[in-house]
Each structure stands twice: as structure tokens, then as C-alpha cells.
Amino acid sequence: MTNANVMSDSQESALMDEETYKVIEQQFGGTLPVPESINEELLAIPEEKVDTCNNNLHYAALESVGKLKRFKEEEEEEYYPAPELFSTMLSDEAFTGQLNFQCSLGTGGTGQDWLYSEKLDKVFIKMEKVLPMRFTWEPPMSGLYLRTTMVFMLEQYRSDPVRRCHNHMASTNPINLNMDPQRIKHVVHCVNHASSIYQERNEHLSILTPLCTPEAGSQYMPVSFKFLCKNSCPSGLNRRPTELVFTLEDHGGTVLGRRKLLVRVCSCPKRDKAKEEELSSMSSKRKLGNVVLPSSKKMLSSCDTHVYKVDLNIVGKENYLTVLKIAFDIMAGQAARTGQHEFYKPYMDEILRKMP
Template identity: 40%
Template sequence: MSFHDSELSDILENDAREALYHNVHDIVEYVQGNFCEPGLSEIGNTFSPLGNEETLNLKQEIFNDLSLPSNVSYQQELPPVYTVPLKVCNEEYAGPYNFDVSIIPNGSKNPWVYSASLNKVFIDMGAHFPVDFRLNSRDLEGLYVRVTPSFSSLQHSQELVFRCVQHEQPQFNKDVPPHVRQHIIRCPSNDKAFYLGDRDNNQRLSVLFPLSYPQAGTDAVREMFVFVCKSSCPTGMNRKPIEIIFTLEKYDGEILGRRILNVRICSCPKRDKEKEEKDSVSKSTAPTGKKRKLEPKDKKIPSGDESKDKNMHSVTIEVPGKANILQILKFSQDLMAGEVMRNPQKNEQYVEAYKKLQAQVNQLQQ
């Protein structure tokens, strides 16, 4: 007989728990033979050989006493506050427990690399990578960690992050529940993880799991994560940069800490890391205050919009799924916003088109 993980803590390893369980009867006999003084009949009766039913009851009591630290009761039910607003905060916040998230250093042959200068993980799709969670103290029970992917650019920060159409197909999701398929990140190391939110209902997706206690000899709790979609997938993240927001939360949803990690899911993590680090250095060392050669005043600078077609056009398309049509409308909004920025003087048509697209988005999101 073995106990399920949901009934045990991290205090004892699996092998130690099983060994303790199967040797409870021998332990009882040893205590009876070595610690019970002769003539004490009451104690002798207390440690007399047990029947099968009594032994099982004693085993259960021992495991109940050793499963969790004192004054800790594990919360089995789903926390009452489980939704994440579309406007998520991405400011670092250590909180009262000095919440810390650490990336484990890896070798050169691993399918993921971490850039300390960019605070960014470059990882191949389907690769597992470990993350350590630390608290400087813990006087509360029922603490959770929420993992929320979000677009890092301010322009797209309120958009939902979800898997592309191709990777969400059933052939890529064997034995995966339908509500989990839309998530880009999984936590396979924790079978108590909840996959929350729904793209079709315009709810931000997140993964929530109870924060266990560190095992003996360590001050961190390690969890494994895996990404199941690429940053370049056109019907998913579509090359927009993303960040993972780790939040430490109480049972009632109060946030006690927040850490941010930038992520790029790609086929060549090492190459992309070196390229982005090089680009970052180039931008930081760009010369400033250097005189530029001015163009002659009589030289006509083309406005860029003289030959553009500014006539209003309309088209009707049929697309399955509300989420897909929302993505098309938001992409069109981005195009119009770009035209407004490039044509600050004559942009009435683009502003009008942007407002109409926004009205359609609002109508679909109701």
C-alpha cells in the first residue's frame, strides 16, 4: 500500500516514507522490548502486539503526524480568487517574504540558455527548465505561486497570450484536457497545478500551484516548466516579445511578491541569445551628442504619403472563432496606429479607421 502525493509532504523522500510505512510494526515491537519497564502493565498493554486493523490505524496516525510541519494545514480546494485582470503589473516586488525566483545555471548542451544581462531565457519548444522559488521566512499556510505569460511591450500588454492554431490541434495534445491546450506554458513537476483562464471568454491565462516547503538541506522549492508554442508562430505570439510574471499569492488572492522573467521560445536558443546581447550592447554604446550633417534646406524631403491610396475600402470575410477575428481586428488596429505615427499632419482617414476597428473589438468583447 502506498499513499498519494497529495496526502504527504516534502519532509520525507518517497523511499523513506515507504520504508517507514512497511516497518511500523517492527518499530512498535522495538519500543516495547527496549523502553517498557517490567511490571508496568498499562504501558505493556499499550505496546502489545497489534492486530492488522490496529496496525493500519497506527500507520495512518504516524503518517498524519509526519506529513506536514506543525501548525500547517494544506489547502486542497481552489482559491476563491483565481482570475487575472487584463491589466497585469510587471513591476518587481520582493514583498514581506523577500520572494525570489532563480534560474538554475545550465551547460552549453542544454536546449535552453539564460542571459543575465537581459534577464531572459532562450529556450526550445518542449524543453524542460528548472526554476527555484525562495522565501526568507514563512509564517503563513496556503501560499501559491501564479505563472502568468504577458506581452512585454506596452502596446500589446493587454492582449492575451495563447498557443497558435497549429500547436493547439489534438495531435499535439495527447491526453491533454481541452482547457489546458490553449496555455503556452505547463508545469509538469506539480500535479496540483491549476490551468486557469479562458481565451474564448477574454480571460488571461495563468498556471497556479501551491508552494510546497523546501526539502531538507535546501532553502528553495524547485519546479519544472515547459513551453509548448514558439514565439514566431503567426497565429499565436506572432514574434511579439513575452515575459513571465511569477506572483506569490495568499489563499485569498492577495499578492505578496512578484518577479519578472523575459522569455523567447525559439529553435536556436544560443544563436538568438548571442544576437540579442550583441544588439543590446550596440544600443547602449551608441554615440550621443555627435554632430550630424544637415540636409540642404532647399532639398525637398518626401512626405511618404503622396502616392498612397487614402480611399476607404471595405471587405467582408468569414473567420471561424471569435478569438481569431479579434486578432485580425487588432492587427488592423496596429497598422492604422503606425500610419497615424508616420503621417502626423494628414491622418484623419487613419484615425477614423482606427476608431471603427476599436468599436468592432469592443462589440465582440462584450
């Protein structure tokens, strides 16, 4: 037997009173069209049934609105700053900010995998080996992000993107098997945070890692990195000195702090560390402070500062080292005569780093 008070599907779908419409309009914006037939259909239905259906639809509408709000809140919790915001990573200025952002090296630098030079404030590390880092900020609140970018240290190369060489990016390279295509170009990889996002804008690459508060009993957030290309690779880093730049960012991408660390990816950290420290000592001896100039001699205030790039093929290691030494001595002498040590120092340091 059919109940006379049971409504058809079409009647149930049309049941929505003015109050319910207003609730939906307030939550979603705009104005909803009211069907002209709604009043006619309501008149044909018993009043008590209409009230019951209206209440059900009213609560259903409110429940849908609540679900939408929760969905939007979840989306916002998973929001990451837009890639275009990391253009500030090219800045060379380090600062701790109001949150006292700090970074330090973890343990494990034995010389087999990586070594740290206090004299140079620089890390020497083998390719594919893990570099443990520790990050702190005060107070240790959550909702922040760490952006990691490798950049060229010298100013003339600062705007060039740092990426892996052609050989290390090749599909035949076993390291690249099953690797996410978005990560292929990156020299630096984060190895202990699967939630890290690899971003690219204008060919510049960075890694964005969500930060959480340190675990109970710990004062820092550990983040570890690997390097999948060497500084000596000709088509990638091309023997140019590099550094890691770390920025602490908030939910909207505002930079709250910046730290940096010189890094050289090489085959023998112990050997390269010893060489660079020795060359740095040689460079220090040539500073103006070790040169006595006659008081009557006036230093030149200016000279030819145009930078010329020379690309030569030198036969023989001794000849190659001799050319580099002569170039270094010429600029060291020019710096001593003119007093423009700050200008010449980056170029002299670059020559020192090219010495094998």
C-alpha cells in the same frame, strides 16, 4: 417472543428531545419543526428506554455536526484563489514584499536546451524543453501559492492574452494527445507539480501551484516549466517579446510578491542569444549619452507620438533587414533629437527582436 419494550421503526425515528433539537439548531442555524406526535409517542414508551434513545440520538447528532465541521475544514484546506484574482498578473511592477519573494534559475543551461543571458536578463529556450526554477520566501511557511503567467512585454500588447498558435493547438498535434482540454491553450506548463491548476479568465491564462515548505536541507522550492509554442509562431505569440510573471499569493489571492523573467522560445537558443546581445550593443551606441549636441541647440520637447502599425511583405532577406534598420535608425535619430528615449525604446527594441 417479542419484547414489549422494543419500539417500532417509526417510534425510533421520532425520538428526539428538545435538547437535541437545540443542539442541531445552534450548529446548522434556523429552527427545526417539532412533530406534534412526539409527546404522544414518548408517553407510550417506558421512561428508561426513552432516556437511552434520547442519549443515543443526542450523541449521533453531535457526531454528525463534528463530521460536517471536519468536512468544511478539509474543503478550506483545498481551496484555491478564484481565477478572477489573477488580473493583477498584468502588472509590470516587480517587488519582493514582506516575505522577500525571490526566484532564480536552476542548473542545466548548456545551450542545447536553454541559455540565460546576463546582459539581457533573458532566457532563450527550445520548445518542449524543461526550464528549472527555484523560489524562496521568508519565513518558508506553507499555505501559499505561486501563480505563473506568460504576458507580452511591450505595453501596447500587454492586455492581449498569450496562447498557443493554431498549429500547436491542433488535435492532430501529437503533444496534445491525452492532454487535459483546459491545458491545450496554455503556452506554459508546469511539469513537476501535478496539483497545479490551469485557470482562464477573460481569455487570460495562468497556472496556480500550491507551495509547501522546502524539504529538509533545502532553501528553495523547485518548480519546472515547459513551453509548447514558439515566439516566432504567426498566429500565437507572433514574434512579440514575452516574459514570465510569477506572483506569490496567500490563501485569499492577495499578491504578496511579484517577480518576472524575460523568455524567448526558439529553435536555436545559442544563435538567438548572440544576435540579441549584439543588437542590444548596437542600440546602446545610439543612446543620447554617445551623442554630443551643441549647447546652443534646444532639443524639441514634443513630436508626433502616434503609433502606426505597418504590415508589409518584403521580398528577400536583405531587403527585409534593410527596412528594419532604416526604421530603427529613424526612431533612434528622433529619440536623440527630442530626448524622449524612454518613449522610443520599447519600439526600437521590438524592431531589434524581429531581426532573424
